[in-house]
Amino acid sequence: MSLIVQKFGGTSVADVEKIRAAARKAIRAQQQGHRVVMVVSAMGKNTDVLLKLASDVSPNPPAREMDMLVSTGEQVSVALVAMAIDALGSKAVSLTGGQIGMKTDDSFSKARIQSISTERIERLLDEGNIVVAAGFQGIDDDLNITTLGRGGSDTTAVALASVLGADACEIYTDVDGVYTTDPRLLPEARRVDVISYDEMLELASLGSGVMHNRSIEFAKKFNVPIHVRSSFSDMQGTMIVTETESQTASVCGAAMTPNEARVTVLGVPDVPGKSLQIFSAIAAQKIAVDMVVQDIGLQGRADISFTVREEDLQTTLKTLKEVLPEVGAHAVTYDDQVSKVSVVGGNMAKQTNVASTMFRALADANVNIQMITTSEIKISTLVPRSQADAALRAVHHAFTLHEKPEDAKSWDQIRSERGNRADVDALISRLQADVLEALTLTGISLTKSQARVTLHGVPDKPGIAADIFETIGEAGVFVDMIVQGYDGEDGSTSISFTIHQDAIERSLEVTHQVCKKHGMRDFQSGTDISKITVSGIGLRSHTQVGTILFKQLADLGINIEMIGTSELQVNAVVATEKVEAATERLKKAFAASLESAAG
Template sequence: MSLIVQKFGGTSVADVEKIRAAARKAIRAQKQGHRVVMVVSAMGKNTDLLLKLAGDISENPPAREMDMLLSTGEQVSVALVAMAIEDLGSKAISLTGGQIGMKTDDSFSKARIQSISTERIERLLDEGNIVVAAGFQGIDDDLNITTLGRGGSDTTAVALASVLGADACEIYTDVDGVYTTDPRLLPEARRVEVISYDEMLELASLGSGVMHNRSIEFAKKFNVPIHVRSSFSDTEGTMIVAETESQTAPVCGAAMTPSESRVTVLGVPDVPGKSLQIFSAIADKKIAVDMVVQNVGDQGKADVSFTVRHDDLKATIKAIENILPLIGAHAVTFDDDVSKVSVVGVNMAQQTNVASTMFRALADANVNIQMITTSEIKISTIVPRSQASDALRAVHEVFKLHEKPTDAKSWNEIREARTENADIETLVSRLQDDALEALTLTGISLTKKQARVTLRGVPDKPGIAADVFETIGKAEIFVDMIVQGYDGVDGSTSVSFTVNESDLGKSIETATAICKKHGMRDVQQGKGISKITVSGIGLRSHTHVATVLFKQLTDLGINVEMIGTSELQVNAVVQSDKSDSALDNLKIAFQNSLA
């Protein structure tokens, strides 16, 4: 008999009638022949109410007691849902996180799942019950109640689907699927029928409210199909699986993260080990860093810029200020009036001019780009918060995201064509691991024969990035990494990009022409460089990955010239002479995490 995990968010159980509707969906699935596990969030604004109560009691409540308090919201919901199922004539039993056997570490408010004991759930299912499990919570080794942090109920649901071998995990929410962007911001946004794990991971990390990135990490690691559906209609929704909807569309979605903060460490000595010191201090606070830009050193100094969530800004600044003398940097500055606008698509790696198309759309909308980072499947820009909505609309329109791709496939078509190629023994061994949410790396690689070109003194105004990369595209130069950040001189920026070493001459010639056209300061080049790439699942939520990378480079006396990060990769551009040793050391350092 097949098994389905159904997750109902707070809006889906916000009142008595919605609780009854959720109960009916579970009963209907059971009558169709499925065994059913429900994962339920706290009702509506219940968590907000509990947070307010805690704030009224104490300005700085203990983390352990906060988890004890917040876990009660889900316990109320599961009991009421179980009562509703019983009242409608079916059998149900509610369980807390501890009662479902969810063991976590002791990181209160941000706990990670280590293991789940399924015996009790399996027995209750065999007895004909619908099991109603509390999301968002577990227990540690000392039986303390812990909570999983943002999106914790999603994570609970997909984790249970993984260990129970569920046929699917249905996420019921107040929207009817995944859209090309937030339909509340752009009414023309289109619901997609299928989206890949990788694309959804990037969109989730960019603030897409439909799913949380930790739950997608679970789904990708254990190959669990996720079906995002509406609690209030029978719309088919969206399937999140390994495949993507289109094989040709360069972009599948756009996202705007409104509350970002950009932090810049000024005057960092351009020597090995400084990036390690900076990001170790941040990782120690379990703060997730997103966009990272390190400009090319000038007169022995460089500036390092990165973005964090607005809520983490104060703690980030404090962490950096504490180590400024140790680093030998001049100062740390920040801008908390910026937003991030990004496009995502697994097909962009095989297509040219995606970046220049995005930059031109922003220029035409008179949006100024303050930072740029790229990865194989994502391009992110930092823009003034006042221009963020215009920027999102511009990129959504230029990539025609409101239109269905001509080669778009439905889930039924993909399901018929797909072949299950998961290594069952590998999956079983992972499920028996003591840390289900452990970092899982899919590869550590080295790309040699690369070169770097840097334009310095780039005017900080709309249209420059578009002209730069349109000109480079016309010269038929294939660009890999792109980073843009402040270079600390007259408010201008620097733009660096990597190319194949064979294209360096043509790239310098093109960059020199661009430099003269826009009155930039100069063009720099770097030969004999390599790109080290660490790829995997959980790179953003496991904040130590970049730290380990920088430590291995530091131990070998290797300086980092460029950095690029995404949900799926951390890239570092270094000189080639020691890059083979760096690759070997990284494989040893991460040997327990490699799939």
């Protein structure tokens, strides 16, 4: 008999009628022949009410007690849902996170799942019950209640679907699927029928609001199809699977993360090991860093810029203040009035004009770009918060995301082409052996024969990046990594990009023209460089990945010229000398995570 996991968010169980509606959906699925596990969040704004109570009692409540408090919201919900199922004539049993056997580490408020014991759930299902499980929570080795972080019920649902071998995980929410951007911000946003794990993982990490990014990590790692659909209708929603909706569309979605903060460490000695000192200190605070820009140093020093969530800014600044003397940097600056606007697409790496199209759209909207980072499937720009909405609208329109691609495929088409799911028995065996949320790497690779071009003194005004990369594209040069960061006290920026070594002469001709046209200070180039790439699932949320990478390079005396990060990759551009040795060291350092991926 097939098994379905259904997750109902807070808006889906916000009152008695909605609780009854959720109960009816579960009963109907059971009557159709499925075994059903429900995962339920706290009712409506209940968690916010509990947080307000805590703040009224104590300005700085202990993390353990906060988890004890906020976990009660889900316990109310599961009991009420089970009562509603019983009242409708079916059997149900409600269980807390501890009762479903969800074991986590002891990181209160952001715990990671280590294992799930399924015996009790399986027994209850065999007895004909609908199992109603509390989302968002588990227990550690000392039986303390832990929580997974806001949005953690998604992670609970997909984790249960993984260990139970569910045929699908249905996420019921107040929207009817995944959209090309937040429809509350842009009414013209289009619902997509299918989106890939990689694309959704990037969008989730950017704050798209539909899914918790750690739940997508689970789904990708263990091949769980996710069906995002409305709690209030029976229409088809969006399937999150391995495949993309279109094979030709360069971009599948755009996202705006409103509350970002940019931090810049000025005058970092341009020698091996300094990035390690900075980012290991931040990682020790379990702060996720994004949009890391380490550009080419001048006069023996470089600036390192990165973004963090605004709520993590003060902790980040305090940490940097403590480590600054050891690093030998000059100062730290920050801007807490910035937002991140990004585009994501699984086909992006195959097309040459994606970056220039995005930059031109922002220039035409008179939006100034403060930072740029790129990966194979994402381009992120940092813009003034006051311009964020306009920036999102501009890029969404530029990539015609409101229109369905001509070659778009439905889930039924994809399912008929792909055949059956992977061997479930082998997958379950691996699940039981793994620490479920352990870091999983898919590979460590080396790209040689690269070259780098850096423009210094780039005017900090709209349109410059668009002009640079349109001109380079017209010259037939394919650009890989792009980073833009601050270049000095005059407010100018620097832009670096990597290309294949064979394209260096054409690139320098174009760069000379652009520098002269815009009055830039100068430009540099470098050849005989390589890109080391660490690929995996949820690299940004596993904050130790960058630290390990930087340590291995520092131990070999290798200086980092450029850094690029995403949910799926960490890229470091370095001189080619010693890169073979560095790659081997990294494979050894990450051996356990690579074995997990191969297992």
